[in-house]
Amino acid sequence: MRARLERDFDRFKRGLPRDFPAHVRETYGIDLTARYLGELVPHPIGKGSGQLSLNLGQLDDDAAAGLAFAVLKTVIAEDATGAQAMAAWAIHETKMKVERRRAGADREGWTVTWKGRGWDRPFGEYLALLRAGRDLTRAGRLLVVPSVKYHLPRLAEPFREDEYRHTTGLLADAWGDPPLLLEKDFSPTLAGDALADDRAQILRWLREVPGRIRAASPIPVRVAMKLMNARFDDRFQVEMMDTCTGADTLVVFNRLFDAELGVAFGGWDLSDRNLRVLETVQESPGLRPGSVVRLTPHASAGIPALTGTGNIGSGRMILEYARRGCESVQLHTFFQLPLSEYAATHGTRPERALHALVFHPQEGLIAGMLELEARRELERHDGELRFLDLPAHAHRAG
Ligand SMILES: Cc1cc2nc3c(=O)[nH]c(=O)nc-3n(C[C@H](O)[C@H](O)[C@H](O)COP(=O)(O)O)c2cc1C
Helix, strand or coil: CHHHHHHHHHHHHHCCCCCHHHHHHHHHCEECCEEECCEEECCCEEECCCCCCCCHHHHHHHHHHCCCEEEEEEEECCCCCCCCCCHHHCCCCCCEEEEEEEECCCEEEEEEEECCCCCCCCHHHHHHHHHHHHHHHHCCCCEEEEEEECCCCCCCCCCCHHHHHHHHHHHHHHHCCCCEEEEEECCHHHHCCHHHHCHHHHHHHHHHHHHHHHHHCCCCEEEEEECCCCCCCHHHHHHHHHHCCCCCEEEECCCEEECCCCEEECCHHHHHHHHHHHHHHHHCCCCCECCCEEEECCEEECECEEEEECCCCCHHHHHHHHCCCEEEEEECHHHCCCHHHCCCCCCCHHHHHHHHHHHCCCCCHHHHHHHHHHCCCCCCECCEEECCHHHHCHHHHC
């Protein structure tokens, strides 16, 4: 197997096989099937919302590379008059800087420094992109999901329901057949904003927003809440997860906020924090991801299914998230590195990234799963190692 993996890594530098998950299954007996927002996907690697999912060209490249899913850039909700309560997030900024970021004395990671926020073009253009994404999804080429920043009120204020209704209605119309899948973003700049100074206020958003979106949608909807890294301790981070029972999935967790520089950042500090919080959840009896029980249309208990994000640049890091309960992962920074950072010599960045994430003979997903098997931490069923066994057993293992 090792020798075969070395050979595959080498020959796929020029391009991945058209259906690489099928190749992995036949060659290594590894089933990479994963899950995102309740949908089975052929492997766990998707693209997170951001500057890399702004246009159809990017989505086409993602489909051709074989990404499992892509989340569109976050659009700012608006009402029928075009008013946006979160207009401060719809600012225009193009310049991004991919730079090294050090964590502690010895770990160099990558971060993207950028001062922009949400979608800054007309809402109609977002709907056109969503319709193109819907066509890719229907064709079985790439699961595409929109992302929205809806109004978040202060504690004493009501939610602006007209914004929820108008925006969700337009997205549902553009999508067509139910269910509508969508992410609600709680961004690092929100975490750094005065709006997020108050814990009770944040917890109210998490308790109420999924229900508001469901109530606003003319068709059945599955909601992923992309939680921010709040400026409070790890325990509050767990409390946020435990409060957000109305969601179908939690994306854990968006980037950190550097208050001094006024920018979001990633790198090792981000994955350290995310993995540490997920471990706390793992060790807490009664907090099992994917255990949500819907008691009534508006009340549920348990923790929703998890999707990981943050400093994922190797198959091994995907496994760290999976072993703490994540059924899939979404990346941004690793799709943006200088070409010299990828071992592959041909292909788009998503293709080169997949090559490293899956086939790297030491750091890749296949190598990592074979190693877990050798350590008897993952067993074959009907001759196959299954990626989804990792999140399913996260609690027993923990
Ligand atoms: C330049 C940039 C823009 C982003 N914009 C959004 C966004 O609009 N909505 C969102 O939910 N996440 C956004 N993200 C967060 C990413 O989707 C991802 O969750 C985060 O960067 C952590 O993953 P990474 O370490 O692989 O970059 C953005 C990230 C970057 C670097």
